[in-house]
Amino acid sequence: MAGFTLTPWEVTGDVDYSKVMEQFGTQPITDALLKRIEKIAGSMHYMLRRKIFYTHRDMDWILDEYEKGNTFFLYTGRGPTGPVHIGHMVPWIFMKWLQDKFGVEAWFQFTDDEKFLFKEGLTLEEVGKWTDENMLDIIALGFNPKKTHFLIDTRHAGTMYRQACRVAKKITFSTVKATFGFTNEYNIGEIFYTAMQAVPAFLPSVLASRNIPCLIPYAVDQDAHFRIARDVLPKLGYYKPASIESVFLPGLEGMAEQGKMSSSKKDTAVFTIDDADTVRRKINKYAYSGGQSTVEEHRKKGGNPDIDTSYQWLRFFEEDDRKLEAVYNDYKSGVLLSGELKSMLIEKLNAFLAKHQKAREKAAGKAEDYIFRQD
Ligand code: TYM
Numbered sequence: 001m002a003g004f005t006l007t008p009w010e011v012t013g014d015v016d017y018s019k020v021m022e023q024f025g026t027q028p029i030t031d032a033l034l035k036r037i038e039k040i041a042g043s044m045h046y047m048l049r050r051k052i053f054y055t056h057r058d059m060d061w062i063l064d065e066y067e068k069g070n071t072f073f074l075y076t077g078r079g080p081t082g083p084v085h086i087g088h089m090v091p092w093i094f095m096k097w098l099q100d101k102f103g104v105e106a107w108f109q110f111t112d113d114e115k116f117l118f119k120e121g122l123t124l125e126e127v128g129k130w131t132d133e134n135m136l137d138i139i140a141l142g143f144n145p146k147k148t149h150f151l152i153d154t155r156h157a158g159t160m161y162r163q164a165c166r167v168a169k170k171i172t173f174s175t176v177k178a179t180f181g182f183t184n185e186y187n188i189g190e191i192f193y194t195a196m197q198a199v200p201a202f203l204p205s206v207l208a209s210r211n212i213p214c215l216i217p218y219a220v221d222q223d224a225h226f227r228i229a230r231d232v233l234p235k236l237g238y239y240k241p242a243s244i245e246s247v248f249l250p251g252l253e254g255m256a257e258q259g260k261m262s263s264s265k266k267d268t269a270v271f272t273i274d275d276a277d278t279v280r281r282k283i284n285k286y287a288y289s290g291g292q293s294t295v296e297e298h299r300k301k302g303g304n305p306d307i308d309t310s311y312q313w314l315r316f317f318e319e320d321d322r323k324l325e326a327v328y329n330d331y332k333s334g335v336l337l338s339g340e341l342k343s344m345l346i347e348k349l350n351a352f353l354a355k356h357q358k359a360r361e362k363a364a365g366k367a368e369d370y371i372f373r374q375d
Contacts, residue, residue: 004259007180009118011221014256017054017247024223026055026245036063041101046319047094047246053217057230058242065213066102072213074098075200075241077109080130081119083271084137086349087249087261090316091217094246096141098217099148106148108138108370109200113153117189124154135367137272140359145369151203152371153196159374160199163206168195170232179224197222198229201241207374214241219248221260249316254288254309272360276350283310283346290331291338302334303341310338310345317348 004013006020021028029051038044040063047053062072076091078084099106112127131152138150153160176182176191201214216226223245230240248260252268261269268286270279290308292298305311305328318324327344330336 006221008221008224011248011260011262013259015220015248015259017220020220020223021055024055024220024227026057026223026243027059029054029056029059029244033059036060040066043101045094045097046321047090047316049321050315051247052090052316053094053244053246055220056242056244057226058240059215059244062213062215062242070213071102071104072215072242073104073204074106075109075214075216076106076218077111077197077200078134078138079111079115080127080134081115081122082130082263083273084134085261085263085269085271086317087219087269089137089141089272090246090249091219092138092141094244095217096143098215099143104147105204106143107200107204107372108148108150109197110134110150110152111193111197113189113196114193117187117193128154132367135370136360136363137356139363139366139370140356142359143370145366148370149372150367150370151200156372159372160196160203163199163203164192164195166236167198167229167232168192170235171195171228175228179228194225194228197225198232201226201229202233202236202238205238211237211239213239216241216243217246218243219246219260221248250309250312252282252286252288252309254307254312256307257288270349270353272353272356274353276354279350279353280346283342283349287313287342287345289338289342291341292334295337298337299334303331303336303338305331308338308341310341313345314348317345317352 004015005011006015029048034044034048037048066072074095076095078088095106110131112131115127116122116124135150151160173191176194182191201216205212226241226243233240251258251261251265258265258268263269267282270282288309290304292301292303311327311331314324314327327336327341331341
């Protein structure tokens, strides 16, 4: 797409989210849909209200079925290449809310095969280590172990591969090339991989021997996989998976400068295992500021919260609308200085991370309670 690249493996440039919606053929989350979700869920998640989750496919259908008693399940995933950053947490925080409010099952896929196949120099042992580490972050968010199931592609190959074959048989090489931009130089594992990412979208239906609607929360980078899955699954007799999709948490230097937060840009990402000093140092040094160059000028002209990373990050992590609005207005009018805004973000994020890190420590040894076992 003009001005930016957006694939499951590469996001660069300033993503134009309305263009993404148009080109992927997804629907906007309208106020009417928000009201409907709020009515059924009994409350409204701030990421929905703020349109961080801004687009979807078939959410209305998911709610229709839910109201008829045909409950959906949730599915999302993680490609374990390194430590989890706070951008990865965005779909998971939202998914936790969905699980609580709708009382539904949640499936997580750990794509160790994908990361091994796509990342130069990464061994299967290393991906295995990151799978174990990353599971702790998801457990730490408080998912209900009785209703949450982890699938690890290589470990659950016995269950998953049969289903992946059914999917793969319906996908041609030219579809994969056109959808992901692959060339003849890609290895054959990469070409097959999307079949594996489709599997959790219907595996619960296979296991239950009845069709269960599936809702997948993710940031827009993963969409290509599910465009293919939506094409293939009905051919196998299953529902098309529905989705609810978010914008990206930008890296510290801002979306225009460096695109989404990414694990490969370590200084401008915040990882869930970063300590308080590291977080402070990264934000003070790298957070793109929408402020003026001198205090006098800032007081006179005010700052621009819409391009200021600290403000943008607070939109993702400050749940209180009134607090957020006050920050916006005070920054815009020049009452709040850039340094003060950074301090607010540092405090907010470090409080969030301190709590998360404690929960993460407690999660050690609990993975087996979540890892799928077919009894
Ligand atoms: P991965 O590990 O690259 O990303 C995990 C999840 O985080 C989202 N994400 C972000 N969200 C907000 N801001 C960001 N800066 C940001 N960066 C990443 C991704 O959209 C994703 O939801 N192949 C997948 C793993 C996977 C999966 C799935 C993801 C398997 N099945 C189903 C979503 C849904 C991957 O490597 O994700």
